[in-house]
Amino acid sequence: MATENGGEIMDIYVCGICGHEYNQERGEPDMGIPPGVDFSQLPEDWRCPICQAARSMFKRQ
Numbered sequence: 390m391a392t393e394n395g396g397e398i399m400d401i402y403v404c405g406i407c408g409h410e411y412n413q414e415r416g417e418p419d420m421g422i423p424p425g426v427d428f429s430q431l432p433e434d435w436r437c438p439i440c441q442a443a444r445s446m447f448k449r450q
């Protein structure tokens with residue numbers, strides 16, 4: 390993934406159902422997702438840990 394100006398781009402994705410935020414910097418430790426994993430790299434069957442919404446329900450913030 391390219392970065393601009395050498396800065397870090399930290400994407401945050403928000404669940405369209407419950408508002409849960411997936412923060413790449415934090416990962417999802419409770420689900421075995423380590424910090425630094427991009428949203429697009431999450432398993433296809435990954436779901437919102439709060440409301441079980443599918444990945445497609447998340448929107449990039």
Ligand SMILES: [Zn+2]
Nearest residue numbers: 404407437440
């Ligand atoms: Zn949710």
